[in-house]
Amino acid sequence: MLSKLDEALDPQIRQLRQQYVSPSEVEDAIRRAIHAQLENAPLRLINTSTGRLCDRDAQINAFTESTEYKELLHTLVIHAPLQTEPIKEAVAKYFSWVMLSHRWERKEPLLHDIQGRGIYDLDPVGTVVKLQKFCKVARDAGHRWAWSDTCCINQNNNVEVQQSVNSMFVWYHYSALTIVYLSDVPPSSESGALASSIWNTRGWTVQEFLAPKVVLFYQADWTLYLDDRSRNHKHSLAITQELERSTGISARALVDFRPGMRGAREKLQWASTRVTTLQEDIAYSLFGIFGVHLPVIYGEKRQNALGRLLQEIIAHSGDITALDWVGQSSNFNSCLPADISSYKAPSCALPSLSERDMQNSVSSLRNNIFAVGSASKLYTLLENLSVPRFANARLRRPGRDGDRCFIYDVKADGLQDLLVTTQDRLVQFSPARRTRQTFLLVRPWNRHDLGLINFADETQSVEDWPEPGSPGHNESTTRELRLIVRLGQPFGGLLLAQQWGGEYKRIASDNNIIAHVQDTASVDDMMDIRMLEIL
Numbered sequence: 001m002l003s004k005l006d007e008a009l010d011p012q013i014r015q016l017r018q019q020y021v022s023p024s025e026v027e028d029a030i031r032r033a034i035h036a037q038l039e040n041a042p043l044r045l046i047n048t049s050t051g052r053l054c055d056r057d058a059q060i061n062a063f064t065e066s067t068e069y070k071e072l073l074h075t076l077v078i079h080a081p082l083q084t085e086p087i088k089e090a091v092a093k094y095f096s097w098v099m100l101s102h103r104w105e106r107k108e109p110l111l112h113d114i115q116g117r118g119i120y121d122l123d124p125v126g127t128v129v130k131l132q133k134f135c136k137v138a139r140d141a142g143h144r145w146a147w148s149d150t151c152c153i154n155q156n157n158n159v160e161v162q163q164s165v166n167s168m169f170v171w172y173h174y175s176a177l178t179i180v181y182l183s184d185v186p187p188s189s190e191s192g193a194l195a196s197s198i199w200n201t202r203g204w205t206v207q208e209f210l211a212p213k214v215v216l217f218y219q220a221d222w223t224l225y226l227d228d229r230s231r232n233h234k235h236s237l238a239i240t241q242e243l244e245r246s247t248g249i250s251a252r253a254l255v256d257f258r259p260g261m262r263g264a265r266e267k268l269q270w271a272s273t274r275v276t277t278l279q280e281d282i283a284y285s286l287f288g289i290f291g292v293h294l295p296v297i298y299g300e301k302r303q304n305a306l307g308r309l310l311q312e313i314i315a316h317s318g319d320i321t322a323l324d325w326v327g328q329s330s331n332f333n334s335c336l337p338a339d340i341s342s343y344k345a346p347s348c349a350l351p352s353l354s355e356r357d358m359q360n361s362v363s364s365l366r367n368n369i370f371a372v373g374s375a376s377k378l379y380t381l382l383e384n385l386s387v388p389r390f391a392n393a394r395l396r397r398p399g400r401d402g403d404r405c406f407i408y409d410v411k412a413d414g415l416q417d418l419l420v421t422t423q424d425r426l427v428q429f430s431p432a433r434r435t436r437q438t439f440l441l442v443r444p445w446n447r448h449d450l451g452l453i454n455f456a457d458e459t460q461s462v463e464d465w466p467e468p469g470s471p472g473h474n475e476s477t478t479r480e481l482r483l484i485v486r487l488g489q490p491f492g493g494l495l496l497a498q499q500w501g502g503e504y505k506r507i508a509s510d511n512n513i514i515a516h517v518q519d520t521a522s523v524d525d526m527m528d529i530r531m532l533e534i535l
Contacts, residue, residue: 026076029084030069033091034060040174042167043160044111044152045097048139051118051132053111053151063094096176097145098138101208102130103183103199104277108150133222134179143176162296169259169288172211180209180217187221191238194225195246203276203285209243210257211288259291264313265321265347272344280305282340292316306340307332320444324348324492326512334506335494335534348492348512353485361485362478375480381529382483385445415441416516438498439507441515442532443491490516496534503533 044055047062054062063069072090076082108127109119119135122128131148138146149168154160172178185193194217199205209215214232217225217239226238233239234255244251249270267289276282280298283305287294292312297305307330310322323335327342337343353361365371493513496504 023073025082026073026087029076029082029087030072030091033084033087034063034095036088037091037095040170041095041097042147042152042171043164045145045147046114046119046135046152048098048135048144048146051120051135053114054145059095059145063091066094068094094144096143097147098134098141098143099172099175099178099208099212100134100146100148100181101172101178101199101205102148102181103197103202103205104150105130105183111151111154114151130181130183134181137179137218137222138177141177147171147175158296161298165284165296166287166293169207169211172208172288173213175212176214178208178212178215180205180215181222182217182225183220185219185225187219187223188227189219189225191226191242193219194239195242200243200246201273201275203271203274203282206247206271206274207285207288210249210253211259257289259289261290261292261313261317261319264290264317264319265324265343268322268340268343269346272341274340282306283309303330303332303338306330307336310336321347323444323494324512326510327508329506329508333535334508345512348514350490350492350514353489358482358485361488362481365481365484366477371484372477372481375484376477378487378529379480379483382445385529385531416518440496440498440504440532441513442494442496443487443515444494445529488517488519490514496532499535503535505535 038056038059041056044053045059046053068090072087076086105127109122109131114122114131119128119131122132124132127150131151134148135146153164180199182194182197182199184199185197194200213234215234217228217233219225225233226236228236228239230236240251240254243249243254247254247270267286271282271286274282274285276285278298279302280296280300282302284296286309290309290313292309294308294312311333313319314322324347325337325342326345328338330336330338365375491514493515495507495509495513497507498504
């Protein structure tokens with residue numbers, strides 16, 4: 001019809017044609033909107049109306065045959081120019097999905113149990129009831145699609161499992177709603193039941209609550225927790241405070257979490273008390289939280305999976321706080337812990353230096369020509385050091401050597417005496433040749449100590465930068481002297497033992513090793529800077 005109007009000679013008819021949009025143009029725009037919407041959607045979803053499992057092609061076919069699609073097409077064709085916003089809104093509404101967060105139980109319905117069948121037609125026994133109730137709640141909330149990790153992933157397809165593990169955070173984040181089912185929280189429970197639920201101990205549930213924008217908690221009988229009928233329990237003060245107390249995760253992160261490697265040590269502490277059925281999952285469940293994509297290799301064991309994650313965090317962010325742990329060393333690399341529980345203790349707390357004390361210390365050093373020259377030399381050396389890098393499970397990281405040849409009681413030039421307790425037996429001499437073994441007490445190098453402005457850090461406001469001429473003005477000499485003052489503060493050290501090939505291994509300690517510098521003048525005595533390879 002429109003093609004005939006295009007060929008018409010009458011100007012009025014051609015003008016009439018300009019009031020319409022060709023169906024093909026509308027269809028192309030709808031296809032693009034669908035592609036953008038499903039880019040962040042799970043691979044399979046359950047149709048909450050029919051109860052049938054659908055892949056993406058089936059979802060798209062259902063849409064193109066729906067009344068919504070026909071009405072959208074008709075409306076857009078008769079209103080030129082083409083409006084894309086109504087398309088995006090209609091597509092987003094139709095394809096919105098609900099995610100389930102729960103604790104796996106015995107004999108959960110798997111993919112092969114529901115494929116080609118309607119879930120509402122299954123016998124309502126055991127965990128099938130949970131799946132049926134979940135889909136009904138999602139449907140009653142106005143959503144056509146629902147996802148459960150039990151039956152929407154082909155567990156026998158390694159490629160699909162890999163894609164699902166690396167995409168799951170995104171799926172939860174872009175869901176219209178995440179329903180948390182607390183199977184062990186009885187009806188009419190009071191505040192505190194959520195914190196005590198087994199759901200709150202599982203590894204995967206950390207990201208399943210942090211990632212979504214909208215979350216609702218349901219009790220064992222599928223009634224709302226605390227009878228809270230608000231549209232989003234993330235905005236419930238009572239529920240948020242309960243989770244904050246029980247998880248150690250701040251209310252701000254619970255409500256508006258942003259994935260990434262910033263604050264790595266704190267995020268590792270969140271997961272330190274969590275458990276997973278498969279030992280590798282304690283690392284895999286954190287991929288989305290840290291925003292990393294890594295191979296999923298079930299069977300590699302916990303230490304290797306955790307080691308690969310930690311090496312990725314350190315190598316890409318340069319954040320060495322992941323080295324701040326107490327416990328047993330990993331076989332993957334001695335600088336890393338064998339278990340996530342090694343991050344359970346709070347991060348190493350060191351005395352902080354006030355800005356006033358910092359400025360006073362810098363002022364006292366300015367008139368010392370030797371101190372200024374030493375600071376400039378040290379700053380240049382450290383500025384040219386690379387950040388820690390992993391290669392073949394070996395960590396190459398810069399460090400500053402504090403002392404050698406000690407076993408447990410450490411007496412080091414420039415440092416106050418300290419005691420190191422470890423389960424490892426430290427042998428100073430080889431029993432066969434009486435060869436002296438070298439031990440190093442190393443201060444891990446952190447580029448943040450240089451005091452440089454990180455332009456990639458969105459939290460660093462321009463208003464916080466010192467103005468030229470102000471006491472904190474960040475000109476070169478001030479930066480160099482501030483570095484000396486920082487290096488004169490207590491630090492968390494690593495105890496390393498040299499191996500026969502010249503590499504080093506970290507000696508795991510039962511407690512944090514806190515070294516205290518005697519005074520600022522002692523910093524220059526410890527200026528032994530080197531790149532160490534740690535196994």
